[in-house]
Amino acid sequence: MSRIWIDIDVLFSRSSVEICPPSVLRVVLEICQALQVSASTQVGFVRRKGGPQNWVCVDWSDVQDLPAVTRYRAGALHLTGRQVSTTKPSKISEGASFTQTNGVADVLKTQLQVLRAGSGWFGAAARYSLQRWQDNRARRTALSKTAHVPVRRHRASVLSGSSLREVVRPGDLFLALGSTWEREDYPQTVRWLRDVLRVRFGLFVHDLLPVYRQEWFLKNKTSRYKTWHQTILPLVDQVFVDGVDAASEVTTYLAQISRPLLQPIVTVPLGTAPTSTDAHLPVQERGEIGVEGEYVLCVATLEPRKNHELLLRVWRRLLQVMPATTIPKLILVGEVGWLVSDLMQQLENSDWLNGYVQLVSAPSDAQLEHLYRNCLFTVAPSLAGGVSLPVLESLHYGKPCLASHALAGNVSDQGLVKHFDPLNLHDALRVIRNAIEDRHNLKQWAKEIENRFKPVSWRQSVETILRHTV
Amino acid sequence: MAAYTIWIDMEDIFQYAAHNRRPSGIQRQVYEILQVLQGCISRPEDVRIGYVRKGADGDPACIVSAQDVENLFASLADDEIASVSGLSRKTPSSKQARRKNFSLQSVNAKAVAFRQFNSLRHALIRKFEQMPEPVGRPLLRAGTLQMRVLRMIRDLRNQSAVRHSASGENVPVRIPQSGRGSSAPLPRPHGMKPDDIFLVMGAAWADAAFGERLRAVRKSYGMKPVLLIYDLIPLTCPEWFPPQVVSTFSAWLENVIPQCSDIMVISHATKKDVQDFLVQRSLHLNQAPWVVPMGGGFGDMSVATSGPDAPGLPPAKSYVLFVSTLEARKNHILMFQVWARLLREKAYTDVPTLVFAGRPASMVEDLMQQMENTDYLDGKVRLIREPSDEELRCLYKNCLFTVFPSLYEGWGLPVTESLLFGRPCVASNVTSIPEAGGDFARYFDPYDFETVYDTICRTIEDREGLKAWEDQIRKNFRPTPWSDTAKAILQSCEVAHQSSQPTLRRAG
Incomplete structure (x- = not known):
């Protein structure tokens, strides 16, 4: 029986969000976990140890403690929003001359805040170093287990730490699940796999946006991304994608560079929620999230494609047209990515829209689930993108989702999502305002989701992959 | 009909020139209006134009000569134009040019220092942003707050400069030997009369202490302030401005509007914003803001169509x-x-x-x-x-x-x-x-x-x-010629002037 070898190098590296977006990492992890559970005898995990032909096996149990994995369990919650202690410049009232002492006091107070923020750096730096040290130790432990002479027997009779060359058999599949484009010598690996080891090569393509929308990515990423895919795609025996958009991007690109596709593209349905969160968040932890009152949720890394600026404008308009007490907060969940410094500046300038906007970074899976379960509805104003995990998660947790047209056309949302034009403020405002005001309708919609939505487990994703490989 | 003088406040443009090399929209507009203002006066024997700025000796308004104003705009004009007219800013050749350009040079030095400071600031911000987020965050916050402190100190200094002679500005104007003190009326500089007009056309909100200055001008000199408002964007769209600017601007408006005898706006859209603001802050004006027609064009338009194309x-x-x-x-x-x-x-x-x-x-x-x-x-x-x-x-x-x-x-x-x-x-x-x-x-x-x-x-x-x-x-x-703008402004000044002379108006 042929086996699947999965490249999990990305879990060992410490890549930035731009190189390895959280959504990609999520897919890699969930598929690995599901494979490990449902087909442990057929699957092996490998990572690179040196040159492009030097790959070693890794025991899945050693991966469990890697920071890339543990952060979903533990989280590192951080809240950003309105500053509690905003210094108001003393008001100059008519008639009374500007009281200088007051001004000086203000200056001193603010200067004190500077010192406090500055001294906060030492703590932050110490915490960060400690975190890094722990991460590194976990990584080193995982690495040392695989680096030395094989010590343990894998259930699949694959020796942890043994070289891929020794255990692989012709006809096996080597699967790259994501963010492998970072390695420029990957073509050498693929050639070695196919020509020397007679192993088939499978690639999961999440999107080719850096090729088509290069304004959203830094230049060195786009050029590397382009070259990498140009060389690799013609060598791929089996391309996997998560939806029709990615599939059409791949076929268009191959046509553009006049290269053939070796096998029809296989669409893998994505799981609708993280597998790891079975338990509800303990009561005492709920308060610690620090999000109170009604809120609308938007889960997305802050980067230009995700179009957070539209939401900022919609909420600004809502503040103009609706009574302040009836407007829910906007909770953004995600890491601050790239090309959003002006957006962040606008949020700061407007005092986080007078406190109506909050940013939640790095919640654990349990905290994220809690945020989903308690929101009014979710919004996804992305400018491009295909299948979006947050949209599926929203439906999975029974929450209505307003998504951009760019995310329409996918069967995975089962027709339960309402759409708007992400480039039209009026349309977005109308749809969002409607959802806020018409609670009855919102309830009906949530009920319909509860009744009709069929969750997809990551096991189903894995079954599709297995069907096309083994 | 009593003769009066319209004193145009140039302080903000002097300040602007200290930090910038090129004029922005507002400075351009003020320049164009000033070019035609004199010519538009229908009764030159009764209405005169003068220029004022903040004095270095706590004087809220001291007189600036027309020549100084001309030099001021020349310093903001193009390098090309400056070189054509023989005023090379970098290397003044003649003694006269050297003297003339003295203030301009120190203005330039200041602008250079300002630019250097800014590039350093941006470099630091980039550096902090490149750090891992948890480490960079406190530094960025400290930096933002430090900038706020610097701005506050600057505002404080500006404020004290009104009352104390702490201003280090190189003022190329006569400094009146007037006393100070807010209760006793200041001896007016020669030429100023009560019921003269104090016309504010520029970006005066940059000065947080402007309200007090205006009060001194109004109470001590008895002049009638007339204000031209361009927009209220810092209030309507605060996300585009540093918070300090928004709160300063807001306090400025609240403080200044009630003191003005007349308010002009440059568009109906701004008029609506001003009226919304008045309602929101429960302020009242004697008459609705006037909409002044805006002129168009800059410099000599005839050159535009005839001259050869600029290279590159x-x-x-x-x-x-x-x-x-x-x-x-x-x-x-x-x-x-x-x-x-x-x-x-x-x-x-x-x-x-x-x-x-x-x-x-x-x-x-x-x-x-x-x-x-x-x-x-x-x-x-x-x-x-x-x-x-x-x-x-x-x-x-x-x-x-x-x-x-x-x-x-x-x-x-x-x-x-x-x-x-x-x-x-x-x-x-x-x-x-x-x-x-x-x-x-x-x-x-x-x-x-x-x-x-x-x-x-x-x-x-x-x-x-x-x-x-x-x-x-x-x-x-x-x-719309700039003269239409100028005429509307003059009319507004006339109304403000007359409102202070009920007897005369009734007699007329």
Whole structure:
């Protein structure tokens, strides 16, 4: 029986969000976990140890403690929003001359805040170093287990730490699940796999946006991304994608560079929620999230494609047209990515829209689930993108989702999502305002989701992959 | 009828010149109005014009000579013009030029120091941003707060400069030997009379202590303040401004508006914003704000059509022009997105170049990076930094048409300028912009990308329609001369002056 070898190098590296977006990492992890559970005898995990032909096996149990994995369990919650202690410049009232002492006091107070923020750096730096040290130790432990002479027997009779060359058999599949484009010598690996080891090569393509929308990515990423895919795609025996958009991007690109596709593209349905969160968040932890009152949720890394600026404008308009007490907060969940410094500046300038906007970074899976379960509805104003995990998660947790047209056309949302034009403020405002005001309708919609939505487990994703490989 | 003098406050422009080399919209407009103001006075024997600025010795208003004002604007004018008129700013040759340029040089030195400080600040911000987020965050916050402290100290110093002689400004004006003290009326500088007009046309809100100065001018000198308001954008859209600016501006307005005898605005859109503000803050005015017609054009327009083209600019009829400082509010990103889509959907050769003419300012870092990421859309976007007046004329003259997608304006001068040069303008339809463009510009909704794209696409494709549109502008467009603006301002001053003389008015 042929086996699947999965490249999990990305879990060992410490890549930035731009190189390895959280959504990609999520897919890699969930598929690995599901494979490990449902087909442990057929699957092996490998990572690179040196040159492009030097790959070693890794025991899945050693991966469990890697920071890339543990952060979903533990989280590192951080809240950003309105500053509690905003210094108001003393008001100059008519008639009374500007009281200088007051001004000086203000200056001193603010200067004190500077010192406090500055001294906060030492703590932050110490915490960060400690975190890094722990991460590194976990990584080193995982690495040392695989680096030395094989010590343990894998259930699949694959020796942890043994070289891929020794255990692989012709006809096996080597699967790259994501963010492998970072390695420029990957073509050498693929050639070695196919020509020397007679192993088939499978690639999961999440999107080719850096090729088509290069304004959203830094230049060195786009050029590397382009070259990498140009060389690799013609060598791929089996391309996997998560939806029709990615599939059409791949076929268009191959046509553009006049290269053939070796096998029809296989669409893998994505799981609708993280597998790891079975338990509800303990009561005492709920308060610690620090999000109170009604809120609308938007889960997305802050980067230009995700179009957070539209939401900022919609909420600004809502503040103009609706009574302040009836407007829910906007909770953004995600890491601050790239090309959003002006957006962040606008949020700061407007005092986080007078406190109506909050940013939640790095919640654990349990905290994220809690945020989903308690929101009014979710919004996804992305400018491009295909299948979006947050949209599926929203439906999975029974929450209505307003998504951009760019995310329409996918069967995975089962027709339960309402759409708007992400480039039209009026349309977005109308749809969002409607959802806020018409609670009855919102309830009906949530009920319909509860009744009709069929969750997809990551096991189903894995079954599709297995069907096309083994 | 009693004779009176209109004292025009130049303080903000002196301050502006200390930090900037080129005039922005407001300084230009003030300059154009001042050029024609004297000529528009109907009774020159009764109405005189004078200039004032803040004195170095705690004087709220001391007189500046017309020559000083001229020099001030010369310092803000183009390098080319300065060199043509024999005033080389960097190396003054003659003794006279050296003396004349003394203040300008120190102004320049200050501007250079300011720029160096800013580049250092930006370098630090970038450095902090590159750090891992948890480590960089406290440093960024400390930095932001430190900047706030510096601004507060600067404001404090400015305030104290009104009452104490702490100002280190090199004031090229006579300093009156007047005493100070807010209760006793100050001895008025020679030439000033009660019921004279104190006209504020510039960006006086930069000075947080302006309210007190105005109070001194009003109470101690008995002058009538008349204020020209351009826009209230820091209040309506605070996200585009540092919080300090917003709160200063807000306090400034609340403080200054009740003291003014008359308020003028430059557009109906601004009038509405002012009225909304008054309602919101429960303030009351004796009469609704006047809308003053805005003139158009800059410098000598006849040179525009006759002179040779400035070198190094894109070839004629190969580009679409967008004249504006690059900042978030002006919405350059929208045009960038339109052009990105044009290039995705059309042949490269069918797409005209998009020319941004202006200086990158606040909150366009990400736009600049996006342009860089695409190599300025493979050369289809060009950023002509800080164009001179001459270059601007050429750019206008030779463009296919202009675009102006701004999200908020008090007026929209680039739209008027485009029409003055006979160039069609496709502009956004929000706030005051339709007032500036009238029936001669075409409009799109900047919040609806699809219509923006369609409008621009059609304008690019339909060259015959563009020609007809140009002809229509040439034939029918009647620009508002700056003299209309000046006359309206004079009228406003007249009304403010008369309101203080009930007996005379009744007699008249």
